[in-house]
Amino acid sequence: MSVNTQAYQSIIQELQPKAVTLVAVSKIKPAEDIQALYNLGQRDFGENYVQELVDKEAKLPKDIRWHFIGHLQSNKVKYIAPFVHLVHGVDSFNLLKEINKQAIKNNRVIDCLLQVHIAEEETKFGFDEQELLQLKGMDELNNIRIVGLMGMASFSDDEQKVRNEFKQLKAIFDKFQVLNSQFQTLSMGMSGDYRMAIEEGSTMVRIGSLLFGARL
Numbered sequence: 001m002s003v004n005t006q007a008y009q010s011i012i013q014e015l016q017p018k019a020v021t022l023v024a025v026s027k028i029k030p031a032e033d034i035q036a037l038y039n040l041g042q043r044d045f046g047e048n049y050v051q052e053l054v055d056k057e058a059k060l061p062k063d064i065r066w067h068f069i070g071h072l073q074s075n076k077v078k079y080i081a082p083f084v085h086l087v088h089g090v091d092s093f094n095l096l097k098e099i100n101k102q103a104i105k106n107n108r109v110i111d112c113l114l115q116v117h118i119a120e121e122e123t124k125f126g127f128d129e130q131e132l133l134q135l136k137g138m139d140e141l142n143n144i145r146i147v148g149l150m151g152m153a154s155f156s157d158d159e160q161k162v163r164n165e166f167k168q169l170k171a172i173f174d175k176f177q178v179l180n181s182q183f184q185t186l187s188m189g190m191s192g193d194y195r196m197a198i199e200e201g202s203t204m205v206r207i208g209s210l211l212f213g214a215r216l
Contacts, residue, residue: 002029002213003036011207012041020198023067023187025208027052031059033212038064046088046206050076057083069206071125074098082106088150088187088206089115091125096141103143111147113187116172118165119154126151129172148185148203149173153193162193166200173201 008024015022026034027048034045038061047053048070057066065085072087074095080087081102090096090112103110117126127135138146149172153165169188177183187204189197194205 003033003040004211004213005040007210008037008040008042011210015198015205018198020202021185021204023069023204023206024211025069025190025206026056026212027070027208029208029212031056034060034064037211044085046208050079053084054079067206077102078105081108081110084110086147086185087112089113089125091115091127093135093138096138096144100141100144109143109145111145113148113150113185114146116149116151116169118151118169132172132176145182146180148183148187149176150185150187150204152190153188153197159196163196163200166193166197166202170201 011022021044022042023044023046024037024042025046027046034056043063044065044067046067046069047056050072053066053068066083067086067088068080068084069088071089072095077098081099087099087110090099096112099110099112114132115126116132117128149169151165151169153162156162166188170186173183173186185204186202187206188202189205191207191210194202194207197205
């Protein structure tokens, strides 16, 4: 078993007083490791790949809250729509429409986070602030619920740069929270920068390597 029990308990003790949700990033980790963390009390797990998520959901306890945190293709939404708890990286209106369509088929309302592009790397997906403000037609999608924003900072050793990107996302979140009372979740921060993200207002962090060890 490669779960770092001591690290998990330490992180939980750190996050609980701040009301920050831990999403344990379990991609490419075996079901046994997820079960081990589940046995310690963890319920929120994040996966990047649709087929892997579907396989794990079939094997593991049904009260796990599965978060899809990867880049989701529209043609794969149907596979996770029956059970996914939260879709983190929604980066287009077309994807929102497809999630809504599949949610209707499954008689569900699916919670989503809109992904905001805050990093300088071109490889990151997401809306910019103007694109968010110009989104039209979301009110007609009754089987999705936009509950907040998510973003990934630049992969950089420049702490001030990363902090400024988190500040930028928090400022956008605050604007939209005024307009939408359902906006409660700001998902930003990973293993290397989650403390800084929390300082800047994150309510949900995605942590993998600190819990499961580095991916090979």
